[in-house]
Amino acid sequence: MKLDEYRKKRQFGATTEPRGMDDARDENESLIYAVQKHMATNLHYDFRLEWHGVLLSWAVPKGPSLDPAVKRLAMRTEDHPVEYSDFEGVIPSGQYGAGTVMLWDRGTWHPENADVDGSLQKGEIKFTLQGKKLQGAWVLVRTRGFGKNPSGPAWLLIKHRDQYASAKDVTQEEPRSVTSRRLLAEIARDEGGDVERASQGDPSGKG
Numbered sequence: 001m002k003l004d005e006y007r008k009k010r011q012f013g014a015t016t017e018p019r020g021m022d023d024a025r026d027e028n029e030s031l032i033y034a035v036q037k038h039m040a041t042n043l044h045y046d047f048r049l050e051w052h053g054v055l056l057s058w059a060v061p062k063g064p065s066l067d068p069a070v071k072r073l074a075m076r077t078e079d080h081p082v083e084y085s086d087f088e089g090v091i092p093s094g095q096y097g098a099g100t101v102m103l104w105d106r107g108t109w110h111p112e113n114a115d116v117d118g119s120l121q122k123g124e125i126k127f128t129l130q131g132k133k134l135q136g137a138w139v140l141v142r143t144r145g146f147g148k149n150p151s152g153p154a155w156l157l158i159k160h161r162d163q164y165a166s167a168k169d170v171t172q173e174e175p176r177s178v179t180s181r182r183l184l185a186e187i188a189r190d191e192g193g194d195v196e197r198a199s200q201g202d203p204s205g206k207g
């Protein structure tokens with residue numbers, strides 16, 4: 001079961017995150033792409049690509065960059081249910097991933113090579129995104145690892161050069177939820193989270 005690790009980490013009575021179904025989607029629908037900005041122990045962006053009924057997931061501490069010269073560390077995390085791509089809210093304290101989650105970007109993705117399992121194995125996935133904030137050609141490449149986790153599942157998320165490449169700092173310039181237009185602090189305020197803590201993930205002066 002691909003969602004075993006996801007479910008094991010969570011108590012579904014305590015968190016409003018979805019438990020996930022095992023056959024959630026029709027194979028012929030276009031593949032979901034989503035990024036969640038997550039103020040947990042540390043701020044990070046959860047980058048998710050639907051594949052075989054789950055969301056392949058990477059935690060990107062600095063978030064994506066539109067600049068092809070910038071490589072962003074992306075740590076592979078457990079597969080998430082497809083329904084997670086709708087989740088925005090507060091994970092209660094004491095629960096896994098406790099903190100505020102914003103749906104930062106969402107859309108569809110298309111793998112350049114249809115053999116995504118092979119690409120995962122090989123450690124290089126080339127794809128295009130059709131999101132609201134991120135578009136065009138990207139690549140995820142597995143690396144040998146960084147610092148204290150040399151054998152860890154470290155990848156790099158890199159924009160390819162195309163008309164969507166840009167020097168614009170997209171995480172700073174587009175800090176709001178793609179669906180609710182809220183900042184992290186506003187999500188925390190509306191949903192009973194830690195507003196002070198959440199606001200540390202928002203650009204200053206945008207509240």
Ligand code: MN
Pocket residue numbers: 038040044046059097
């Ligand atoms: Mn996360």
